[in-house]
Amino acid sequence: MRSHTPITPELRQWILETTRTGHSLGDVLRLMHDSGYSQHDSRRIVAAVLDMPMTALEARLRPHRPNGAHVLLPDGPHVVIGERSVRVMLAAETPPLRVFDGLLSDDECAALIELAKPRLQRARTVAEDGAQQIDEHRTSDGMFFGLGEQPLIERIEARIAALLGMPVDHGEGLQVLHYLPGQQYEPHQDWFDPTQPGYAAITATGGQRIASLVIYLNTPDAGGGTAFPEIGLTVTALRGSAVCFTYESGDAASLHAGLPVTRGEKWIATKWLRERPYREPAGPR
Ligand SMILES: O=C(O)CCC(=O)C(=O)O
Numbered sequence: 322m323r324s325h326t327p328i329t330p331e332l333r334q335w336i337l338e339t340t341r342t343g344h345s346l347g348d349v350l351r352l353m354h355d356s357g358y359s360q361h362d363s364r365r366i367v368a369a370v371l372d373m374p375m376t377a378l379e380a381r382l383r384p385h386r387p388n389g390a391h392v393l394l395p396d397g398p399h400v401v402i403g404e405r406s407v408r409v410m411l412a413a414e415t416p417p418l419r420v421f422d423g424l425l426s427d428d429e430c431a432a433l434i435e436l437a438k439p440r441l442q443r444a445r446t447v448a449e450d451g452a453q454q455i456d457e458h459r460t461s462d463g464m465f466f467g468l469g470e471q472p473l474i475e476r477i478e479a480r481i482a483a484l485l486g487m488p489v490d491h492g493e494g495l496q497v498l499h500y501l502p503g504q505q506y507e508p509h510q511d512w513f514d515p516t517q518p519g520y521a522a523i524t525a526t527g528g529q530r531i532a533s534l535v536i537y538l539n540t541p542d543a544g545g546g547t548a549f550p551e552i553g554l555t556v557t558a559l560r561g562s563a564v565c566f567t568y569e570s571g572d573a574a575s576l577h578a579g580l581p582v583t584r585g586e587k588w589i590a591t592k593w594l595r596e597r598p599y600r601e602p603a604g605p606r
């Protein structure tokens with residue numbers, strides 16, 4: 322049995338007052354998470370105090386999506402897409418997550434690395450004002466392919482769309498990242514924080530990010546897995562396999578990190594999906 326955090330009278334009072342004064346359930350859960358409650362505990366407590374079934378609470382947290390686009394994570398054990406049979410190796414519910422094996426062939430992985438190599442630059446993150454910035458928390462080198470830029474990219478994007486049930490045009494261009502020993506990507510969320518000043522600009526085209534797919538293009542000699550510290554899970558980086566996780570309701574549990582490579586190198590390709598069709602902004606990135 323999982324041990325349950327007790328609901329103190331003060332906490333009960335605070336939840337009732339905060340929701341009564343017009344704050345959303347998302348706000349209440351965010352504040353609880355900020356003061357140290359796990360996502361599971363805060364949802365359970367809020368549902369109990371407001372006398373709502375968990376499923377009703379989860380439904381209230383899900384943003385309205387007028388065009389009905391949702392990522393559909395497959396259950397497996399196999400997903401057959403054209404000539405390929407992709408294996409579903411692991412599933413989690415919070416965050417919704419799947420590990421896929423055999424998503425790309427060894428030849429496809431090698432070809433992606435070769436295409437990316439001459440175009441690598443120090444990877445950037447999105448600053449609070451929406452601008453691209455160099456970030457000490459992300460020490461890898463990276464580059465973006467344009468959507469459908471080459472036949473190989475087009476084929477991979479079509480496979481991802483079929484695997485996740487999302488049209489190709491909801492995807493940002495595929496990003497390739499290269500990590501050397503010691504390089505990592507510290508714990509972060511891929512979705513954009515709606516409270517940050519640059520949010521409107523970043524989401525003007527395509528809206529919020531709703532899911533991430535990280536594909537491993539090689540197998541590091543040691544280290545370099547993708548960790549999900551909120552749920553105590555580390556996905557091993559293995560060539561051709563991938564991890565996909567969704568966060569349609571701005572899920573705190575989707576916190577993740579690219580662990581330091583301790584020996585060898587690590588190559589990944591990341592596909593971020595948007596809630597609406599996305600066209601890449603023109604100009605240098
Ligand atoms: O390197 C990894 O395993 C994770 C990469 C990642 O989180 C990202 O590209 O957003």
Ligand SMILES: [Fe+2]
Pocket residue numbers: 509510511533577
């Ligand atoms: Fe990420």
